[in-house]
Amino acid sequence: AFRPLFLATIPAALGSTLLCGLFPTRLHELGFPLTYGGFAALLFGLGNAVGSMGWALLARRWGELRCARWALGAGVPATLLFLLTLRHRWALPFLWLAGATAGSAFALMVAHARHARGGVLGQRMAWMVGGSWGVSSLALMAVGPVADRFGTAPVLHLVWIAYLAGALVVGRLATLPAR
Numbered sequence: 001a002f003r004p005l006f007l008a009t010i011p012a013a014l015g016s017t018l019l020c021g022l023f024p025t026r027l028h029e030l031g032f033p034l035t036y037g038g039f040a041a042l043l044f045g046l047g048n049a050v051g052s053m054g055w056a057l058l059a060r061r062w063g064e065l066r067c068a069r070w071a072l073g074a075g076v077p078a079t080l081l082f083l084l085t086l087r088h089r090w091a092l093p094f095l096w097l098a099g100a101t102a103g104s105a106f107a108l109m110v111a112h113a114r115h116a117r118g119g120v121l122g123q124r125m126a127w128m129v130g131g132s133w134g135v136s137s138l139a140l141m142a143v144g145p146v147a148d149r150f151g152t153a154p155v156l157h158l159v160w161i162a163y164l165a166g167a168l169v170v171g172r173l174a175t176l177p178a179r
Contacts, residue, residue: 002118002127005109008173009132011166012072012106017136018143019079019098019159020044023086026152030087043092047099052107054100064112065173068105072167075102079160083153102163106132109170 024037051071059067075098082094113124147155 002116005116006127008169009109010135011162013132013136015159015162016103017140021140022152022156043096044099047096048103051100051104055104064108068108069167069171071101071105072163075163076160083156
């Protein structure tokens with residue numbers, strides 16, 4: 001069914017939106033130049049692109065949802081390691097790895113939506129992409145005042161929590177019998 005799959009994409013989109021929306025600010029707070037934050041965002045995006053292609057090859061054999069669960073699960077420690085070490089320039093490979101794992105899981109779930117029941121293909125794609133990124137963008141706006149009050153560091157930990165929640169939800173979907 002489409003609805004549970006759509007709901008599973010929200011934590012994945014939320015994690016990536018919060019990460020990309022807040023970590024450049026956190027890096028600047030730590031004294032890094034804005035260009036460093038931009039370079040770090042580029043690395044996350046490159047990891048996402050490379051990971052999406054790699055996971056797509058694996059998904060042909062093991063299925064999109066299983067690979068999405070593994071990707072999100074692998075992204076949890078990668079993201080946490082980045083957040084714990086981001087004071088150092090050697091933290092950037094962890095950010096790239098977070099993009100190659102958790103960041104790329106979203107594409108797998110979108111690809112799986114082509115098989116879901118409910119609505120026509122165009123509607124499912126619109127909800128998967130526009131709906132999940134819209135919800136996560138609203139969430140980013142909502143955590144902005146929290147980050148202003150308490151700082152970006154604690155709010156950034158919502159990223160790995162979102163990826164973990166996504167892995168759990170996708171894992172549940174992957175174990176449901178096909179109808």
